[in-house]
Amino acid sequence: MDDFPxxxxxxxxxxxxxxQNTRDINGCFYEAADGGQMAFWTCRTARESRKHTHDxxxxxxxxxxxxxxxxxxxxxxxxxxxxxxxxxxxxQWGRCTAGTRTIHAFGGKRIGVGE
Numbered sequence: 001m002d003d004f005p006x007x008x009x010x011x012x013x014x015x016x017x018x019x020q021n022t023r024d025i026n027g028c029f030y031e032a033a034d035g036g037q038m039a040f041w042t043c044r045t046a047r048e049s050r051k052h053t054h055d056x057x058x059x060x061x062x063x064x065x066x067x068x069x070x071x072x073x074x075x076x077x078x079x080x081x082x083x084x085x086x087x088x089x090x091x092q093w094g095r096c097t098a099g100t101r102t103i104h105a106f107g108g109k110r111i112g113v114g115e
Contacts, residue, residue, distance in 0.1 A: 002064070004028075004040050004101065015039060015111050022049040022096070029111045037111055039104045043096040051093040056108030058086040065100025069093075078102075 003009075008028055015027035025047060029039040036056075043065070060067075062078035069076045069084055071092040076084055086092055088107070096102070104110075 004042065008040055022047045035109050037106045037109060039111065041102050041104065043098065043100045045098045047096055049094045051091055053089055053091050054106065054108065054110065056088050056106055059105040060084050060086070061103050063101040063103060066097045067100050067102055068095045
């Protein structure tokens with residue numbers, strides 16, 4: 001597969017552009033009963049995210065392409081199937097190659113509706 005299924009990309013679940021740390025990427029999200037969220041990101045062109053932190057843990061898995069995470073002075077290069085846990089409060093940023101798809105689980109509310 002080169003893309004997430006259509007049902008995962010419904011307009012009602014789109015991540016508002018102001019809630020994205022990486023410009024010009026497509027993302028959709030789902031919220032759990034406890035307020036945690038899952039996000040599905042697709043990067044059509046090579047991009048870098050801005051530095052940021054979260055007040056909750058973040059788990060990510062690379063589905064396609066390559067995503068490099070920078071945190072705590074270290075560099076983690078993720079390829080399809082690779083996973084990473086980013087502890088809450090950790091300053092992070094990333095770089096993805098064109099065609100990269102990632103899935104993220106957040107231990108809190110990362111994306112606000114209508115932001």
